[in-house]
Amino acid sequence: MDKTNLPQGWKYEVFDKIENPIAKYYSALSDYGNMIKFSDITHPKTSNIFAEFDDYVNIKKEDLKEITFEQILLYLKNVVPKEGQSKKDFLIKFLDQRQIQYDEGLWDEAI
Structure with a gap:
């Protein structure tokens, strides 16, 4: 985007970027007006099947209980996951603790 x-x-x-010989990875937060979306995006460099993966969390703004885009972004920029954890895991825990509804999933784009 x-x-x-x-x-x-x-x-x-975009708040995190990593690249290695296999893929480019980045994390982003988007505000679409009525919804906030967290994305962990993967762009494989050598795949003949997939062009992109998006491991996402969608949150309706009406469910956010006055938590703002900027507050979520600041939280995600500053959280430091341990090995085997992701920022998505931390976001889901953050939302669950506040009883905020969300939708999560994995989307992929075929070549």
Whole structure:
């Protein structure tokens, strides 16, 4: 997603980037007006089957109990997962502790 060409009121922030010989990885938070989406994106470099994976969490803003995009972004930027954990795991724990509903899943784009 291009951060400079978003519809009015939308926000998009990449907060982690990693690259190795196998893939490019990044984490992002998007504000679509009525929904906030966390994404762990993987772009395989050598796959002949998949172009992208998105391990996501969608949260309706009406369910956020006055928690803002900026607060979630700051939390995700500062949390430090231990081995075997992800920032998605921390976000889900954060949401569960506050009894905030969300939808999670894995989306992939075939080549």
